[in-house]
Amino acid sequence: MAEWIEACAAGDIDEEDVMRFDHAGRTFAVYRSPDDEYFATDGLCTHERVHLADGLVMDDIIECPKHNGRFNYKTGAAKGAPVCVNLKTYPVKVTAGKVLIEIE
Amino acid sequence: MVIVGAGECGARAAFALREQGYAGPVTLIGAERHLPYERPPLSKDGMAAGTDSIRTIADAARFEAAGIALRLATEVVSIDRATRKVGLGDGTEVPYEKLLLATGARPRILPLAEGSRNCLYLRTHDDAGAIAQRLRPGARIVIVGGGFIGLELAAAARGRDCTVSVHEALPRLLARAVPQDIAVVIANAHRANGVDIHCGVSIAAITDTDHGVLVGMADGAAIAADLCIIGIGAVPNAELADQVGLAVENGIRVDEQLRASDPAIFAAGDCCSFPLPLYDGRRVRLEAWRNAQEQGALAARNMLGADALHDTVPWFWSDQYQLTLQIAGLPDEGARTVRRDLDDGAFLLFHLAADGRLVAASGIGPGNSVARDIRLAEMLIARRASPQAEKLALAEIKLKSLLAA
Ligand SMILES: Cc1cc2nc3c(=O)[nH]c(=O)nc-3n(C[C@H](O)[C@H](O)[C@H](O)COP(=O)(O)OP(=O)(O)OC[C@H]3O[C@@H](n4cnc5c(N)ncnc54)[C@H](O)[C@@H]3O)c2cc1C
Ligand code: FES
Numbered sequence: 404m405a406e407w408i409e410a411c412a413a414g415d416i417d418e419e420d421v422m423r424f425d426h427a428g429r430t431f432a433v434y435r436s437p438d439d440e441y442f443a444t445d446g447l448c449t450h451e452r453v454h455l456a457d458g459l460v461m462d463d464i465i466e467c468p469k470h471n472g473r474f475n476y477k478t479g480a481a482k483g484a485p486v487c488v489n490l491k492t493y494p495v496k497v498t499a500g501k502v503l504i505e506i507e
Numbered sequence: 508m509v510i511v512g513a514g515e516c517g518a519r520a521a522f523a524l525r526e527q528g529y530a531g532p533v534t535l536i537g538a539e540r541h542l543p544y545e546r547p548p549l550s551k552d553g554m555a556a557g558t559d560s561i562r563t564i565a566d567a568a569r570f571e572a573a574g575i576a577l578r579l580a581t582e583v584v585s586i587d588r589a590t591r592k593v594g595l596g597d598g599t600e601v602p603y604e605k606l607l608l609a610t611g612a613r614p615r616i617l618p619l620a621e622g623s624r625n626c627l628y629l630r631t632h633d634d635a636g637a638i639a640q641r642l643r644p645g646a647r648i649v650i651v652g653g654g655f656i657g658l659e660l661a662a663a664a665r666g667r668d669c670t671v672s673v674h675e676a677l678p679r680l681l682a683r684a685v686p687q688d689i690a691v692v693i694a695n696a697h698r699a700n701g702v703d704i705h706c707g708v709s710i711a712a713i714t715d716t717d718h719g720v721l722v723g724m725a726d727g728a729a730i731a732a733d734l735c736i737i738g739i740g741a742v743p744n745a746e747l748a749d750q751v752g753l754a755v756e757n758g759i760r761v762d763e764q765l766r767a768s769d770p771a772i773f774a775a776g777d778c779c780s781f782p783l784p785l786y787d788g789r790r791v792r793l794e795a796w797r798n799a800q801e802q803g804a805l806a807a808r809n810m811l812g813a814d815a816l817h818d819t820v821p822w823f824w825s826d827q828y829q830l831t832l833q834i835a836g837l838p839d840e841g842a843r844t845v846r847r848d849l850d851d852g853a854f855l856l857f858h859l860a861a862d863g864r865l866v867a868a869s870g871i872g873p874g875n876s877v878a879r880d881i882r883l884a885e886m887l888i889a890r891r892a893s894p895q896a897e898k899l900a901l902a903e904i905k906l907k908s909l910l911a912a
Contacts, residue, residue: 453875459878484804
């Protein structure tokens with residue numbers, strides 16, 4: 404069953420940045436875009452299971468810290484070698500200054 | 508379109524031709540029997556994990572879906588530039604309109620070790636399998652060469668409870684590519700993990716014994732080992748090009764569009780030397796994974812007539828134990844170094860030219876602690892920026908803010 408889980412406070416993440424969020428044995432990456440929207444994806448790169456939150460956010464892109472594989476964090480789309488498997492994304496909402504993500 | 512060499516670079520080029528919309532025939536010819544695969548894990552977690560893991564770049568179905576004719580276990584033995592054909596080991600020929608040589612490199616051979624059954628080299632998946640089989644707990648491993656491959660293998664061998672010593676002829680580890688401060692961190696990590704490191708000693712003799720090998724040092728010492736692994740660098744596979752009169756200069760010589768001295772032939776990846784616009788056209792040959800990919804993709808575009816320049820910042824990483832090292836640019840271009848300390852013992856070195864331009868950045872730390880900053884530094888380097896040294900030194904000042912400046 405899907406439920407909304409509080410990941411962090413809205414101010415915890417800088418604009419155009421990313422934060423790691425662990426919950427119930429799983430790991431996620433929560434993003435704040437340059438235009439101040441929030442997004443969430445699986446936390447690990449689909450190439451070698453590396454935490455994407457150590458990577459760099461540029462516009463819509465999260466770049467993996469390990470080999471610079473790129474994903475669009477809004478859609479999860481893998482943007483070319485070495486990553487070819489898309490990232491799973493999760494719905495996000497901001498309520499009363501809290502960032503919530505919907506996890507099934 | 509014909510590509511010789513089905514490694515990282517050749518495979519990337521083949522897919523890139525399709526991504527660019529090319530609909531004609533693409534043939535990718537590789538001497539190895541495996542589907543194109545990634546080499547970096549061979550000396551890292553792949554070696555730690557054992558023999559069977561192979562990380563392919565794409566499965567057979569993806570090559571097929573992209574309409575790439577893959578000819579594995581097939582060697583190209585000749586090129587006829589006049590009639591534009593390559594000759595294969597089985598005597599057949601494949602015609603080309605444009606040819607890409609992505610033949611990579613092979614380990615440099617230590618003549619003293621010739622004929623030894625107990626000295627191995629690492630380049631291919633099959634090499635890795637042969638080594639992994641012999642990294643049994645308690646096995647005594649001598650590694651000749653304190654470069655990346657030797658050191659990553661030393662870490663992997665320690666992970667499998669072998670006794671390991673590393674012997675480097677130069678006065679320190681990683682002398683060619685890595686700044687001293689970082690090499691010291693790596694040497695300390697190896698010592699802390701029980702690797703015996705000897706620098707400034709060359710090998711004088713190698714003799715197979717009943718159960719292993721005896722490695723004799725120039726200073727008279729002799730070390731008995733079960734296996735000797737030699738990692739003393741790589742030489743480009745440029746013979747094919749040389750045979751047909753293409754210019755060769757530390758690899759197949761190409762221009763900034765990756766064109767060899769015949770306009771129908773391109774070369775890319777570990778096999779070629781090319782001018783780097785970043786450093787006023789300094790000619791380099793890189794043995795780096797991202798470079799192989801970037802050059803493969805760019806060569807594909809230029810085979811289709813894009814005339815694009817290869818203007819990039821070299822980038823390299825290495826993993827040893829919990830540490831990851833990353834280097835953007837070529838540190839030897841720097842005249843002075845500014846250090847920035849991060850958490851957990853991680854640090855960055857910024858290499859500045861005499862005129863203050865940032866020409867390279869290197870860093871080491873646990874996990875991916877330096878990755879983001881090295882990536883930002885790489886962008887500063889690409890812009891030919893001259894950030895203030897005082898700002899580079901201060902961890903509180905985000906590199907992203909310097910990029911915006
Ligand atoms: C053990 C190891 C660890 C590495 N680790 C790192 C790392 O951590 N970071 C990093 O940045 N880089 C690393 N590298 C370097 C990186 O893997 C190489 O830069 C990259 O593989 C180069 O790709 P390439 O396609 O140019 O050459 P290769 O991968 O060598 O592929 C060339 C292929 O061409 C084939 N070939 C050659 N001649 C012919 C012929 N005449 N006919 C048909 N086929 C031919 C060869 O058999 C080979 O399969 C590592 C390399 C090794 C070996
Ligand atoms: S682990 Fe993310 S690109 Fe390789």
